[in-house]
Amino acid sequence: MYVIESEDLWKTYDGRRWALSGVDLRVREGEVLALLGRNGAGKTTFIRIACSLLKPTRGSVRVLGMDVTQESSRVRERIALVPQEGRPSNLNTPWSHVYYYLIARGLPRSEARVRARRYLQSLELWDVRDVICGNLSGGMRQRVLVAMALATEADVLFLDEPTIGLDPLSKQTVWEQIRDSAAEGRTVVVTTHNMEEAETIADRVAIIDEGRIVASGTPEEVKARVGYxxxxxxxxxxxxxxxxxxxxxxxxxxxxxxxxxxxxxxxxxxxxxxxxxxxxxxxxxxxxxxxxxxxxxxxxxxx
Ligand SMILES: Nc1ncnc2c1ncn2[C@@H]1O[C@H](COP(=O)(O)OP(=O)(O)O)[C@@H](O)[C@H]1O
Ligand SMILES: [Mg+2]
Missing domain, CATH: 3.30.70 (Alpha-Beta Plaits)
Structure with missing residues (x-):
């Protein structure tokens, strides 16, 4: 039983070029999958379709057994996303971002308070929880987005280049938290073109190029496939x-x-x-x- 299963997934935005060309991808429960590819390879397109934010041209994705196109609202309750190039709003604080996001997802206030504290602490944002995001560094703002997604403790987490713009130490903090989420049984898909990131956190990797999966497996299996x-x-x-x-x-x-x-x-x-x-x-x-x-x-x- 796979938590995420895409079958023969195709996507074109303009009717001429394929952003995805027949992507088959399966992710098991509690696994961290790194989707690796250059800019323009199709990573964000895949994530947006799997999160039900974008319709595929052909093919389908099932998340937790549900078809993301047909059951989008039920899927959205069970997933969380760090969008690429997302930005927390400048006038709100890390605390209000995480806390009110959890409230909006239906958590009781007491539970939202406990979670907001826990994830702001683990992402090293606790000391700046009351500073408006406009006054935080780019790396801190990025970690606010990661905290919002992880704090949902959703069954499936999609992280689109979550460590972009982070310094090496903040990167390691985020990697640790992603591994912790998986250790607690959550399934994670993370896109990156950082190979160190993939080797550090991923149980399996899938390399995507020009909308096609060209290799997938454990990092060892993918290396072995190359033959050198x-x-x-x-x-x-x-x-x-x-x-x-x-x-x-x-x-x-x-x-x-x-x-x-x-x-x-x-x-x-x-x-x-x-x-x-x-x-x-x-x-x-x-x-x-x-x-x-x-x-x-x-x-x-x-x-
Ligand atoms: N909104 C859009 N409209 C038209 N083309 C798009 C759009 N978003 C992405 N593309 C194209 O689809 C392809 C895959 O893009 P994307 O999924 O963003 O790749 P990645 O996330 O791997 O960098 C690229 O050729 C890109 O130019
Ligand atoms: Mg992208």
Whole structure:
């Protein structure tokens, strides 16, 4: 049983270009799914459809077993959203945003007070709870939106780039709270193009590009799909991409060459680097490498 299930989901805004082209996505209860993609990949479109804010052109999404188009009001009672580029209103305080949002969702006042306090504290906004948002930093304002969504303790949370504009410490605070929500059994979909974020908080990731899911699974599974376990970065005189390509897949990054390869060829390439006097460094491939390779491949096919 999946908490979120999209089937063959298509969306066009203008009748000419597809923002989503047949997206199948399933999310299990209590799982954090990171939807990864570049700008314009279709992440926000997916989130808005799943939250019943936008109608699909074709296909459907079920949330908690309910069709989001046909049962939108019942779905909305069970979900919460941090919208992309949302902003709390400048004239209200963090406290009033969270507290009155909970009241509007039907919580009794005493419960709303307890929750508002708990989430403002955990998102490190308690000390500024009575300061109007217009006088807070951008990162604090963003955390107000996160606090509003998490404080609902809704069964399903949709967070569209929740850590955009946050400093590294605030990011970690938000990551911790997202993990805590999942640990309490809530299901979370978070969009991001931050690979560290995905590797830190996600149980599973789905990479979306040009409206299509190009890979999904645990971060380990997605990395394994790419097929290269290691990468070697090389810098030095007289490096020729053509010579390197017999070792693996070569990418040029600034003044370096990066070669994606497997265990055995990595050794041979390091020997070559030593013989030639190049600077070489070996590392395991990361989710970011997998992302670049998968999304890059799609582009090559398309071109
Ligand atoms: N309101 C809209 N009207 C027309 N096109 C849109 C609209 N919103 C998004 N798009 C287009 O749909 C595609 C996917 O956008 P979006 O879902 O916002 O991607 P992401 O959130 O991954 O950056 C892009 O090509 C974008 O230009
Ligand atoms: Mg977006």
């Amino acid at each position: 376990e290691y990468r070697v970065d090389l810098r030095g005189d007289g490096i020729e991409a053509s010579e390197l390509s017999s070792y693996g897949l070569v990418r040029r990054i600034g003044d370096r060459y990066r070669v994606y390869l497997s265990d055995s060829t990595a050794r041979e390439l390091l020997d070559l680097a030593i013989a030639r006097g190049w600077t070489a460094s070996l590392s395991r491939t990361t989710l970011e490498d997998a992302f670049v390779l998968l999304v890059g491949e799609v582009e090559e096919h398309a071109g």
